[in-house]
Amino acid sequence: MALIGYARVSTQDQSLDAQITALTNAGCVKIYHGKQSGKSDDNWKKLDELIDYSREGDIVVVTAFDRLGRSLNQVLSKVDALSKKGVHIKTLDGQIDTSNGSPMAKAFAQLLGVFAELEHSIITDRLQSGRVRTGRLGGRTPKLSAEQRKEVKMRLKNGESKLKLSKEYSVSRATILNIENE
The missing domain is CATH 3.40.50.1390 (Resolvase, N-terminal catalytic domain)
Known part of the structure; x- marks a missing residue:
């Protein structure tokens, strides 16, 4: 020690x-x-x-x-x-x-844990409230608009190639697959 x-x-x-x-x-x-x-x-x-x-x-x-x-x-x-x-x-x-092992020392250590959890909860709540208020809920913004996604779905149903659509919309083939599977 x-x-x-x-x-x-x-x-x-x-x-x-x-x-x-x-x-x-x-x-x-x-x-x-x-x-x-x-x-x-x-x-x-x-x-x-x-x-x-x-x-x-x-x-x-x-x-x-x-x-x-x-x-x-x-x-x-x-x-x-x-x-x-x-x-x-x-x-x-x-x-x-906290070295003496007394009940007060143990209570203090537990109280610190409670405050840490409380502070984390408050920060998380503030972040979420700000996101809701600004409309920025996190995550990447979609590369294609809702209208473009509808268009892609329609064209896929009409049999157009995923590769052709991915090149036309400048997105990956995986993005087109994800739209198809929505």
Whole structure:
């Protein structure tokens, strides 16, 4: 078991010193840190390196829970990745400690799962509502209009060749077959 620290600040103006000192004083043997905007991929690469480095039974220590991401979704994603590896999380502000196996720690882990599922459901619902509102329900737009499809069906019934129709409408033979099988 190792204590692994993670420190992050959002801007170049901010200092990591206080976080690094606190993590060192907490006994962290290795400290990963990022001094970039939360949007920066480099920042998350450091956290991903920490996740790769950590082993089952290790404890990732942060000064506050929000250091793990800019949004609840990002935080939950990182917590999930750590949990799947059997890595615990502890905050120096005392809010979270999943390493002690207490009923509160277990409840917290389950609550995080509930919030992750809720956030996913909300995002999915918003996407679907937007699609319905704009009329863009997803999928590729058909190469042939409804009128052209009717025309193709009629011509197929009259015995015209699929190859000839595919060339005329500039579509694949498979598209003509799909229209025939509708």
